[in-house]
Amino acid sequence: MRKIGKQEIEDIAVGAALLGTGGGGDPYIGKLMALQAIEEFGPVTVLDPEEVPDDALLVPSSMMGAPTVMLEKVPSGEEAIVAFKQLEEYLGEKIYATFPIEAGGLNSMLPFVLAARLGLPVVDADGMGRAFPELQMVTFYLDGISATPAVIADEKGNTALLSTIDNVWTERIARAATIQMGGSVMNAMYSMRGKDIKASGIPNILQLEEEIGKTIRLAKENNANAIEEVLKTVGGFELFRGKVTDIDRKTETGFARGVATFEGMDKYKDETLKLRFQNEHLIAQTEKQLLCVTPDLIAVLDAETGLPITTEGIRYGARCVVIGIPCHPKWRTEKGIETVGPRYFGYDVDYVPVEELVKGAAK
Amino acid sequence: MRKIGKQEIEDIAVGAALLGTGGGGDPYIGKLMALQAIEEFGPVTVLDPEEVPDDALLVPSSMMGAPTVMLEKVPSGEEAIVAFKQLEEYLGEKIYATFPIEAGGLNSMLPFVLAARLGLPVVDADGMGRAFPELQMVTFYLDGISATPAVIADEKGNTALLSTIDNVWTERIARAATIQMGGSVMNAMYSMRGKDIKASGIPNILQLEEEIGKTIRLAKENNANAIEEVLKTVGGFELFRGKVTDIDRKTETGFARGVATFEGMDKYKDETLKLRFQNEHLIAQTEKQLLCVTPDLIAVLDAETGLPITTEGIRYGARCVVIGIPCHPKWRTEKGIETVGPRYFGYDVDYVPVEELVKGAAK
Numbered sequence: 001m002r003k004i005g006k007q008e009i010e011d012i013a014v015g016a017a018l019l020g021t022g023g024g025g026d027p028y029i030g031k032l033m034a035l036q037a038i039e040e041f042g043p044v045t046v047l048d049p050e051e052v053p054d055d056a057l058l059v060p061s062s063m064m065g066a067p068t069v070m071l072e073k074v075p076s077g078e079e080a081i082v083a084f085k086q087l088e089e090y091l092g093e094k095i096y097a098t099f100p101i102e103a104g105g106l107n108s109m110l111p112f113v114l115a116a117r118l119g120l121p122v123v124d125a126d127g128m129g130r131a132f133p134e135l136q137m138v139t140f141y142l143d144g145i146s147a148t149p150a151v152i153a154d155e156k157g158n159t160a161l162l163s164t165i166d167n168v169w170t171e172r173i174a175r176a177a178t179i180q181m182g183g184s185v186m187n188a189m190y191s192m193r194g195k196d197i198k199a200s201g202i203p204n205i206l207q208l209e210e211e212i213g214k215t216i217r218l219a220k221e222n223n224a225n226a227i228e229e230v231l232k233t234v235g236g237f238e239l240f241r242g243k244v245t246d247i248d249r250k251t252e253t254g255f256a257r258g259v260a261t262f263e264g265m266d267k268y269k270d271e272t273l274k275l276r277f278q279n280e281h282l283i284a285q286t287e288k289q290l291l292c293v294t295p296d297l298i299a300v301l302d303a304e305t306g307l308p309i310t311t312e313g314i315r316y317g318a319r320c321v322v323i324g325i326p327c328h329p330k331w332r333t334e335k336g337i338e339t340v341g342p343r344y345f346g347y348d349v350d351y352v353p354v355e356e357l358v359k360g361a362a363k
Numbered sequence: 364m365r366k367i368g369k370q371e372i373e374d375i376a377v378g379a380a381l382l383g384t385g386g387g388g389d390p391y392i393g394k395l396m397a398l399q400a401i402e403e404f405g406p407v408t409v410l411d412p413e414e415v416p417d418d419a420l421l422v423p424s425s426m427m428g429a430p431t432v433m434l435e436k437v438p439s440g441e442e443a444i445v446a447f448k449q450l451e452e453y454l455g456e457k458i459y460a461t462f463p464i465e466a467g468g469l470n471s472m473l474p475f476v477l478a479a480r481l482g483l484p485v486v487d488a489d490g491m492g493r494a495f496p497e498l499q500m501v502t503f504y505l506d507g508i509s510a511t512p513a514v515i516a517d518e519k520g521n522t523a524l525l526s527t528i529d530n531v532w533t534e535r536i537a538r539a540a541t542i543q544m545g546g547s548v549m550n551a552m553y554s555m556r557g558k559d560i561k562a563s564g565i566p567n568i569l570q571l572e573e574e575i576g577k578t579i580r581l582a583k584e585n586n587a588n589a590i591e592e593v594l595k596t597v598g599g600f601e602l603f604r605g606k607v608t609d610i611d612r613k614t615e616t617g618f619a620r621g622v623a624t625f626e627g628m629d630k631y632k633d634e635t636l637k638l639r640f641q642n643e644h645l646i647a648q649t650e651k652q653l654l655c656v657t658p659d660l661i662a663v664l665d666a667e668t669g670l671p672i673t674t675e676g677i678r679y680g681a682r683c684v685v686i687g688i689p690c691h692p693k694w695r696t697e698k699g700i701e702t703v704g705p706r707y708f709g710y711d712v713d714y715v716p717v718e719e720l721v722k723g724a725a726k
Contacts, residue, residue, distance in 0.1 A: 086526075158532050160540070161524040163449075169521050176539040177523070 001051055003043040004122070004206075009034045009112060011213030016100075016108030018212050018230070018308035019205070019325075021297045023256075023280035024104010024131035025063060026310060033077060034109040037116035044112050045121040047097060049203050052123055052194035056096035059087060059191045060127065061110040064135065064152070064174065065184025077113045083153040083188035084114065090149055090161060091191065099123040099197065101138065101190065103205060104131040105310060110186075125201030127190065129328040130297050133255055133279040135174060136167035137340050139330045140190050143200040150174065150189030154181035162189075179253070202328050208234075216306045226306025227321050236325035237358045239284055239291040240273045241266050241303060244318045249311065255279050260300075260314050262322065273322060275300070277311045282345050284322055289361060292324035293347070295331035295340045296354040299323050324354040364414055366406040367485070367569075372397045372475060374576030379463075379471030381575050381593070381671035382568070382688075384660045386619075386643035387467010387494035388426060389673060396440060397472040400479035407475050408484040410460060412566050415486055415557035419459035422450060422554045423490065424473040427498065427515070427537065428547025440476045446516040446551035447477065453512055453524060454554060462486040462560065464501065464553065466568060467494040468673060473549075488564035490553065492691040493660050496618055496642040498537060499530035500703050502693045503553050506563040513537065513552030517544035525552075542616070565691050571597075579669045589669025590684050599688035600721045602647055602654040603636045604629050604666060607681045612674065618642050623663075623677050625685065636685060638663070640674045645708050647685055652724060655687035656710070658694035658703045659717040662686050687717040 004012075009031060017027035038044060052058070061080060088095055097120050100108045111122045127138030135147055147170040153159045160177050164170045170189065178185045192200075215233045219226035231238060242262030249258030257278045264271035264286075273291070276283045281298035284291045292298045300309045303319040314320075330336055332353065338344065341351045367375075372394060380390035401407060415421070424443060451458055460483050463471045474485045490501030498510055510533040516522045523540050527533045533552065541548045555563075578596045582589035594601060605625030612621030620641045627634035627649075636654070639646045644661035647654045655661045663672045666682040677683075693699055695716065701707065704714045 156528055156532070158527045158536060159525070160536060161526075162522070163524075164521045165519055169519070172543045173521060173523060173540050176543040177536050180535045180539040 001048070002046050004046050004112065005043045006035055006038060008210055009038060009109070011217060012206055012209045013105060013109060013213065014216055014307065015209030015212030016103045017105035017310060018299050018301070019129070019209060019297065020102070020104035020131040020308070020310070021280045021299055022277050022311040023133065024102055024108065025106020026312070027105025030106035030109030034112040037077065037113040041116040044115045046206060047121045047123050049123055049125045049198050049201060052097065052197065054193060054195040056194040057091065057093050057191060058097050058099060058123060058194065058197055059084060059095050059188050060101040061098045061114045062101035062107050062187045063110060063184060064187055065178050077117060079153040079155050080110065080114055080186035081117060082159060083151040083186050084118065086151045086153070086159055086161060087149060087188040087191060095120065097121045097123050099201070100126045100205070102126055102128040102131045103209060107131065108206070108209060122206070123197055124206045125197050125203045126205045127201060129202035129205055130295070131280050132340055135171040135189070138190065139202060139328070140192065140196070140200050141167045141339065142330060142333070142335050145190060145192055145196055145200060147189045149191070150187065152177060152181070152185040152187050154185050156182070183251070202330070219306060227301060227323070230301070230306055231323060234325050236323045237354060238321060239298070239324045239358070240264065240286070240322040241268050242273055242320060242322070244314055244316055244320065247314050247316060256311060258311065262320060265319065275322065278345060279311070281311065283342060283347055283349070284324070290349060290352070291357055291361060292354045293342045293349060293351055294345065295327040295336060295351070297325035297327060299325065324358065326354055364411070365409050367409050367475065368406045369398055369401060371573055372401060372472070374580060375569055375572045376468060376472060376576065377579055377670065378572030378575030379466045380468035380673060381662050381664070382492070382572060382660065383465070383467035383494040383671070383673070384643045384662055385640050385674040386496065387465055387471065388469020389675070390468025393469035393472030397475040400440065400476040404479040407478045409569060410484045410486050412486055412488045412561050412564060415460065415560065417556060417558040419557040420454065420456050420554060421460050421462060421486060421557060421560055422447060422458050422551055423464040424461045424477045425464035425470050425550045426473060426547060427550055428541050440480060442516040442518050443473060443477055443549035444480060445522060446514040446549050447481065449514045449516070449522055449524060450512060450551040450554060458483065460484045460486050462564070463489040463568070465489055465491040465494045466572060470494065471569070471572060485569070486560055487569045488560050488566045489568045490564060492565035492568055493658070494643050495703055498534040498552070501553065502565060502691070503555065503559070503563050504530045504702065505693060505696070505698050508553060508555055508559055508563060510552045512554070513550065515540060515544070515548040515550050517548050519545070546614070565693070582669060590664060590686070593664070593669055594686060597688045599686045600717060601684060602661070602687045602721070603627065603649070603685040604631050605636055605683060607677055607679055607683065610677050610679060619674060621674065625683060628682065638685065641708060642674070644674065646705060646710055646712070647687070653712060653715070653720055654724060655717045655720060656705045656712060656714060657708065658690040658699060658714070660688040660690060662688065687721065689717055
């Protein structure tokens with residue numbers, strides 16, 4: 001058990017945006033929301049999963065929709081409270097704690113906003129260890145935990161309580177409703193018990209996010225090489241260095257989809273990297289070869305500061321370093337690859353772990 | 364109070380399909396479902412609205428989606444029971460009776476299926492006096508009765524309980540969810556009290572439907588002119604007689620939209636009628652003039668038998684009589700015209716009552 005104050009929030013926001021692999025919401029908005037909530041209601045208690053009673057009722061905090069929309073439609077947090085209260089009423093039981101559903105600038109911050117406002121602790125675990133675009137893309141789905149009963153709530157006051165036959169149906173129906181509700185909504189879904197988060201969650205993700213954020217912050221203060229330090233912290237690989245020469249993105253069917261093109265610099269001169277995304281970065285490849293593919297993590301960092309850049313933040317001319325990070329082993333199982341591997345997203349490539357691809361590239 | 368058995372169901376199904384103005388679902392499927400339920404559970408009690416206690420909880424039976432889809436996805440009635448039970452549980456109160464939300468081959472039969480299976484009476488009133496394609500298009504909306512809490516349920520076992528800020532939002536969100544759920548769903552929405560149906564419903568609609576069906580049946584038995592008899596029963600007008608020469612329909616955004624072309628016969632020779640529909644027939648016009656426009660009712664009848672033809676039933680070469688019927692006065696108010704008038708559906712014409720249009724045509 002530890003207390004999370006403003007400095008921790010600043011660091012977690014940066015680390016979460018990096019693990020958010022371009023998605024998971026805007027870290028600046030997320031941070032502001034969390035800082036304001038802590039300012040108003042005081043520091044938030046974070047529990048290690050092992051500190052949570054086995055039968056405690058937990059509900060993750062999350063938002064769904066296109067990040068491009070979230071930028072224009074800043075959530076107040078009020079709709080998340082509406083969703084939580086409605087789910088609590090439906091279940092007839094008090095929620096013991098919340099936790100982030102995924103890593104991401106916004107979705108890692110939401111639990112702190114809700115926890116501060118509702119007086120709940122936050123459990124240090126999530127359901128991805130990164131960010132993914134669809135609701136069923138959580139380790140909980142791999143382990144057979146139902147997404148429903150699920151409440152989605154918009155900022156206008158509309159809510160929907162879903163009960164579906166499986167989590168893919170939750171995704172379909174909630175996504176269609178989300179588009180009607182203005183493109184983004186707050187969720188209260190994947191309610192579970194303490195024993196479930198211990199068995200199925202990805203533990204100590206907030207701690208890792210905080211370390212990443214701290215590493216980047218200290219590198220700046222000490223004039224150290226932020227990228228090198230980050231790669232050590234996350235156990236990742238540099239994939240490419242380049243300048244953004246083209247960025248093509250559109251918001252369709254509730255997602256921000258697109259491709260960014262980077263022209264190589266330094267030792268990558270004369271090479272071109274294409275980075276494809278659907279809310280999150282999913283595949284990085286040059287003309288010559290595949291460098292990293294989902295579910296492994298692909299993060300775009302500012303070449304100078306090492307700060308992560310979301311898909312919406314990728315700007316023409318920006319000098320970036322693209323890095324790859326091995327995903328959690330749960331995603332490398334057969335059901336994991338089936339659920340979030342490249343073929344699910346329509347790419348005609350097999351999943352190969354980033355550490356093997358990088359070895360090939362170094363030859 | 365009276366009992367409804369098999370003959371009454373047969374007659375009501377025909378009359379409901381006529382008032383369904385091309386929509387409201389397939390009368391054959393609806394009839395089969397109701398007959399089967401009555402066969403199994405016995406006759407259903409129908410109450411006059413005035414026989415219902417003021418504080419009784421009433422929930423209309425209805426289905427939403429494209430009729431073209433309903434033809435392929437025959438509802439078992441099971442999903443309607445799921446929706447009713449979930450709404451009952453949410454409201455914490457037993458449902459006293461059900462009633463049809465609209466006139467239509469399927470939607471006028473559903474209350475009998477549910478009533479038989481759940482042992483409830485049916486109230487002889489609906490919310491349209493005809494059929495309309497969208498959820499907010501009910502007299503209840505004109506009178507400020509909320510559509511939510513609303514449950515929608517599909518045949519797979521998925522449900523959504525909606526709570527929205529107004530009935531237009533219910534329509535938007537439920538429609539999007541319906542499309543995902545396979546194009547049609549069962550609803551439990553517009554729960555209300557006995558006093559509401561007395562003040563806001565269109566009373567004795569089942570009685571009128573039964574009379575229409577009986578008129579057509581007896582005309583056949585007595586070799587009488589079915590069309591003439593029907594026009595007397597409903598107080599309607601013959602608009603056109605012709606042969607279908609073209610029918611263009613597609614199912615999009617959850618609706619069956621299209622236009623049917625009729626080449627005139629008898630005294631309408633050398634004229635052509637265009638009939639535009641969105642689930643229901645909305646506008647009938649020849650090259651020369653407008654003949655009938657929503658919210659007045661446009662029905663297509665088989666020229667020989669007088670039996671109503673739904674939009675999906677319109678076939679190339681069919682010889683038809685198109686009739687117009689004045690709508691209920693509630694639809695002729697300012698809010699009525701705003702909600703279901705021609706401009707709402709995108710037609711650049713003003714509403715003129717069918718009796719005035721017909722007078723003009725006769726000149």
